[in-house]
Amino acid sequence: MKVAIFIPCYVDQFYPQVGIATLELLEKLGVSVFYPEKQTCCGQPMANSGFEHLATSCNDLFVENFSGYDYIVCPSGSCTLHIKDHLHASANEPAAEKIRSTVMELTEFLTDVLHIKNLTAHFPHKVGLHQSCHGQRGLHLSQMSELVSPGFSKPQHLLNLVQGLELIPLDRTDECCGFGGTFCVAEEAVSVKMGKDRIADHLHHGAEYITGGDMSCLMHLEGILRRQRSTTKVIHIAEILNAG
Amino acid sequence: MVSHKQTQSMSSREKILATIKQNQPPAAPLPSLALSDLAPVAPGFDAVQKFTTVLQGIGGSIVEVKNWDQIHAHLSAQFPSPARIINLIPEIHLGDSLNALSAKPHTLEDVNLAVIKGQFGVAENSAIWITDTDMGDRALPFICEHLALVIRASSIVNTMHHAYERIHTGYAFGTFLAGPSKTADIEQSLVLGAHGAKTLTVFLLP
Amino acid sequence: MEAQQHTASKDHATLADTFNRDEPRVDWHDKTLWFVRQKRDKAAWQIPEWEHLRETASQIKHNVLANLHHYLLSFEQQAQQNGVTVHWAANAEEHNQIVHSIIQKTGITRVVKSKSMLTEECHLNDYLQAQGIDVVDTDLGERIVQLANEPPSHIVLPCIHWKKEEIGELFHKHLGTPEGNSDPQFLTAAARVHLRERFMTSPIAITGVNFAIAETGEVVVCTNEGNADLGVQLSDVHIACMGIEKLIPERKHLGVFLRLLARSATGQPITTYSSHFRKPRPGQHMHIVLVDNGRSERLGSDDFRNALKCIRCGACMNTCPVYRRSGGHSYHYAIAGPIGSILAPALDMKKNADLPFASTLCGSCSNVCPVKIDIHDQLYKWRQVLAKDGYVGSTKKNGMKGMAFVLSHPRIYRISGSVGRWVSRHMPFLVSNSLNPWAKQREMPTAPKQSFGEWYRTNKRKA
Incomplete structure (x- = not known):
C-alpha cells in the first residue's frame, strides 16, 4: 500500500507538530508514508473566495505531486473535501479523478482502511x-x-x-x-x-x-x-x- | 372588453411560458407514494391514542363520548344561555342552525360557539378535514370564538397520505384544521387564540 | 431597530457587525432560533421515514421543474373552470400593477393581507400605499414589523428580532395598550381586537400561496393564526399571489409537503389551518396572480435552478449559525438567511454580491432543507460566478492572483523565506498588520522554528 501524506499549507507553516504527529502515527501503525516535497496547498483559499478559476496551476501541481499513490492521507477534513469535490486537471483529468477518489482524511483512513481497533495512546485529560x-x-x-x-x-x-x-x-x-x-x-x-x-x-x-x-x-x-x-x-x- | 393591462398580461403569459418551455430541465419522473415506504406503521400504533396525544399537545381538548346526548350535555354546561351557539349537527339539539341567516358572514362575528361535523381526523397531526358543505358558512369555523368539531373515532387515519386518499374533488373550499388558532410571534411564546377560534374541542364518537 | 432604508446600502458584514455590538441581544436571538431548530429536530425524529419523505419531496419538485410549462397550463385551465381569474406577471412591477388594478376596479381602499413572501419580494405594500390603498398585514408578526415600518427579518417568524418589551411599547404607541405591558398573551389579545376590526371592514383580502395544484386548480394556504381564512371568508374579492414555482402536480402530493412544511418550520406536526381554496364563495371573486420575476430564467441554470424547489419553511435560517448571529435584516433582501443568499443574487448580482459570502459553507442548511436544496453548494457556486463577473473587489482579486502564483510554484513557496512569513503575509485570514481583522478579537498563531517541510528535510528525508 503506497500512501502519501498531504500536509496543508497552514499546517506546514504554523503547526508542524500536527504533520509530525500524523506521520509518526501512521508509521507506528505500520504504514510507509511518502511525503511529496513539492506540495503546497489544495487551492481552497482561492476557490472559497470565488476564484476557483485562478487555482488551475495549483491544481496541476497537486496532481503532479500526488499521482501514483493508493491513498493520499491528510490531517484536515476541509482540505480533503476540497480536493474530493473540486480538484480538476485539464491536462490529466483521469489522474485528478483518481486523486479525488483516493484522498482521505486521517481519521477516516484510520477507521475505514486500517480498521483501527486499539491504540497505545495515552492522554489523561x-x-x-x-x-x-x-x-x-x-x-x-x-x-x-x-x-x-x-x-x-x-x-x-x-x-x-x-x-x-x-x-x-x-x-x-x-x-x-x-x-x-x-x-x-x-x-x-x-x-x-x-x-x-x-x-x-x-x-x-x-x-x-x-x-x-x-x-x-x-x-x-x-x-x-x-x-x-x-x-x-x-x-x-x-x-x-x-x-x- | 380588453383593456391595455389585459393585453399586456397576455403577452407576459406568452413570454413566461415560452421561456419556461425553453429552460425546463430534462424529464424527471414522479416518485412513488407507496404507503409502505412513506408511512410505515410502527408496531402497536394506535391511531386514536396518537390523535389524542397530538391534539392535547397543540392545545386542543378531546372528549370521548358515547352518543350525541353526551355532546349536548357537555356543551350546554360549558356554554350556558345567553351564549350564541351555531350548531350544524341536527342530532345535537342545541343552539341555532344557519338557515335563518343572511348571506353576510360578518353577522357571525358574535358567535360564541360553533359546532361542526368533521369528515375524518388524521392521527399524526390531529388535523380534521372539513369542507364548505360541513361549515354552512365558510367563515364560521374561523370567526367563532370557540369551536367544537365532532368526528367518529373510526374515521381517524394514520397520516396525511391516507388522508388524501380519502379526499375527492367535490368541495369548493376545504381545510385541515388542527387545534385552536395560535401564534408564537412574540418571542416564541405560544399564545392560543390569534385570529381564529380561541379553543378547539373535539368530540370523538365511537 | 434599523429601518429598511438605512440598511439598503450597507453590506452583510457591516450590518452584522452592528448587530453584534449588543452581545446579550445576539445571544438571545441565537438561543430563540436555536430553540426552533431543536423543535424541528424533535418533530423530525417522530417520523422514522423522515429522510425518505425529504427525498420524495425533492423528487416531486424536480418533476415540477421539468414539467412546469405543462403544469402551469393545466393549473390555469382548472382554475378558470373553477371560476377563478388567472393573471400572469412577468416581474414585480407588473404583479403590483395587476393587484392594484383589481383593487381599483372595486373602488375600495381597505385591504387585508396575510403572509406572502412573494409580495415582500415585489414590495407590494409600498406600491399600494403609494396608490392610496390602505393595506394591513394581518399575521401578528408581520403587523408588528409593519407598524414599525420595517420588513420582516424572517420568512416564518417576521419579528423574531423584536423583544416583547419593545412590542409592548410599539403597541402602546399605535394601539393604545397600557404602557409597560409586555405580556405576549395580553399583546396578542390586543392585536386580535385591533385586527378583527380590520377583517370586518376590509372587503378585499390578499393572500400568499403555499402550494398550487396543477391537477385541480386549487391553492393551499397554511397559517396558524387563521388570518388568511378570516380575511378571505369575510371578503368580496380574494387575490392570491404566487411565484410560478409553487405548483405541485397532484393533490395527493400535498400529503408529502404538508407533513414536511410545519415540522421543518416550527416543529409543529401541521399548521393549525391548511386551507384548500378551489372555488370562490358564491358572489365572491377570486384572482390568482402567477409571478415570474426571474424564475423562468433561473430554470435554465443547471447550477441554480434547484433554489426554485424552496417551500419557504425557514428551516435553513433557524439552523444557520450566521443568520442566528447576524439577524435577518443584515441580509438586506426580502428573504434572509441561506436560501435568501442564493435567491437574491439571481435578481440583482451587484446589490447582493456580498450575500453568498455571508456563510461559512457549514452545510447545515442543506441538511435541514425539506426539499433537499443544495444550498451551501449553490453559495459556493455563486461565489465563483460573482468573482468571474467582477463583483468581488480588486484588492481581493489581486491578492488571490498572488496567492495562486506562489501556491503553484513550490520553490517560491519554500524560498518565500523563514517559517510563517509567507503565509502570514498572504493568507487572506492571517494578513499580519495592525488593520488585520483576525487580530481584533483573536491572537495570531505563533510561528514555530521550522515548517513541517523543513523538519521533514532535516529528520526524515530518505537518502
Whole structure:
C-alpha cells in the first residue's frame, strides 16, 4: 500500500507538530508514508473566495505531486473535501479523478482502511471534540445532528481508544465554529461570536483540551482562547492519537 | 372588453411560458407514494391514542363520548344561555342552525360557539378535514370564538397520505384544521387564540 | 431597530457587525432560533421515514421543474373552470400593477393581507400605499414589523428580532395598550381586537400561496393564526399571489409537503389551518396572480435552478449559525438567511454580491432543507460566478492572483523565506498588520522554528 501524506499549507507553516504527529502515527501503525516535497496547498483559499478559476496551476501541481499513490492521507477534513469535490486537471483529468477518489482524511483512513481497533495512546485529560463542518457534513466522518439517521462518529471512535481520555458532552454537538476561510476576516464580528459560543460550550462542560480534525477551526478557536487568557488549549486529533 | 393591462398580461403569459418551455430541465419522473415506504406503521400504533396525544399537545381538548346526548350535555354546561351557539349537527339539539341567516358572514362575528361535523381526523397531526358543505358558512369555523368539531373515532387515519386518499374533488373550499388558532410571534411564546377560534374541542364518537 | 432604508446600502458584514455590538441581544436571538431548530429536530425524529419523505419531496419538485410549462397550463385551465381569474406577471412591477388594478376596479381602499413572501419580494405594500390603498398585514408578526415600518427579518417568524418589551411599547404607541405591558398573551389579545376590526371592514383580502395544484386548480394556504381564512371568508374579492414555482402536480402530493412544511418550520406536526381554496364563495371573486420575476430564467441554470424547489419553511435560517448571529435584516433582501443568499443574487448580482459570502459553507442548511436544496453548494457556486463577473473587489482579486502564483510554484513557496512569513503575509485570514481583522478579537498563531517541510528535510528525508 503506497500512501502519501498531504500536509496543508497552514499546517506546514504554523503547526508542524500536527504533520509530525500524523506521520509518526501512521508509521507506528505500520504504514510507509511518502511525503511529496513539492506540495503546497489544495487551492481552497482561492476557490472559497470565488476564484476557483485562478487555482488551475495549483491544481496541476497537486496532481503532479500526488499521482501514483493508493491513498493520499491528510490531517484536515476541509482540505480533503476540497480536493474530493473540486480538484480538476485539464491536462490529466483521469489522474485528478483518481486523486479525488483516493484522498482521505486521517481519521477516516484510520477507521475505514486500517480498521483501527486499539491504540497505545495515552492522554489523561478532559477533551471536547469539535466537529469540523467539512469533515462532518462534507466527508460524513460523523452523523449530522440534522438528519434522522443512526449515529456514528469516526473521530469519536478513535478518541475512545485513547487511555485516560475523557470525552466531554456538548450542548450543540456539531455547530460551526465560524472559521470559514476568508469568512473569518470578511465577517469578523460573526466569525468571532461563533467561535466564542463554541468555546463557551466546551468550557461549560469542563474541557481542558478542544480537539478536532481541522487545524483551521482550532487555530481560530485558539486565537480566541489565548485572547481570553484561557487555560484550555487546542490540540489536533493526530497529536492525541499519537500521544504517549 | 380588453383593456391595455389585459393585453399586456397576455403577452407576459406568452413570454413566461415560452421561456419556461425553453429552460425546463430534462424529464424527471414522479416518485412513488407507496404507503409502505412513506408511512410505515410502527408496531402497536394506535391511531386514536396518537390523535389524542397530538391534539392535547397543540392545545386542543378531546372528549370521548358515547352518543350525541353526551355532546349536548357537555356543551350546554360549558356554554350556558345567553351564549350564541351555531350548531350544524341536527342530532345535537342545541343552539341555532344557519338557515335563518343572511348571506353576510360578518353577522357571525358574535358567535360564541360553533359546532361542526368533521369528515375524518388524521392521527399524526390531529388535523380534521372539513369542507364548505360541513361549515354552512365558510367563515364560521374561523370567526367563532370557540369551536367544537365532532368526528367518529373510526374515521381517524394514520397520516396525511391516507388522508388524501380519502379526499375527492367535490368541495369548493376545504381545510385541515388542527387545534385552536395560535401564534408564537412574540418571542416564541405560544399564545392560543390569534385570529381564529380561541379553543378547539373535539368530540370523538365511537 | 434599523429601518429598511438605512440598511439598503450597507453590506452583510457591516450590518452584522452592528448587530453584534449588543452581545446579550445576539445571544438571545441565537438561543430563540436555536430553540426552533431543536423543535424541528424533535418533530423530525417522530417520523422514522423522515429522510425518505425529504427525498420524495425533492423528487416531486424536480418533476415540477421539468414539467412546469405543462403544469402551469393545466393549473390555469382548472382554475378558470373553477371560476377563478388567472393573471400572469412577468416581474414585480407588473404583479403590483395587476393587484392594484383589481383593487381599483372595486373602488375600495381597505385591504387585508396575510403572509406572502412573494409580495415582500415585489414590495407590494409600498406600491399600494403609494396608490392610496390602505393595506394591513394581518399575521401578528408581520403587523408588528409593519407598524414599525420595517420588513420582516424572517420568512416564518417576521419579528423574531423584536423583544416583547419593545412590542409592548410599539403597541402602546399605535394601539393604545397600557404602557409597560409586555405580556405576549395580553399583546396578542390586543392585536386580535385591533385586527378583527380590520377583517370586518376590509372587503378585499390578499393572500400568499403555499402550494398550487396543477391537477385541480386549487391553492393551499397554511397559517396558524387563521388570518388568511378570516380575511378571505369575510371578503368580496380574494387575490392570491404566487411565484410560478409553487405548483405541485397532484393533490395527493400535498400529503408529502404538508407533513414536511410545519415540522421543518416550527416543529409543529401541521399548521393549525391548511386551507384548500378551489372555488370562490358564491358572489365572491377570486384572482390568482402567477409571478415570474426571474424564475423562468433561473430554470435554465443547471447550477441554480434547484433554489426554485424552496417551500419557504425557514428551516435553513433557524439552523444557520450566521443568520442566528447576524439577524435577518443584515441580509438586506426580502428573504434572509441561506436560501435568501442564493435567491437574491439571481435578481440583482451587484446589490447582493456580498450575500453568498455571508456563510461559512457549514452545510447545515442543506441538511435541514425539506426539499433537499443544495444550498451551501449553490453559495459556493455563486461565489465563483460573482468573482468571474467582477463583483468581488480588486484588492481581493489581486491578492488571490498572488496567492495562486506562489501556491503553484513550490520553490517560491519554500524560498518565500523563514517559517510563517509567507503565509502570514498572504493568507487572506492571517494578513499580519495592525488593520488585520483576525487580530481584533483573536491572537495570531505563533510561528514555530521550522515548517513541517523543513523538519521533514532535516529528520526524515530518505537518502
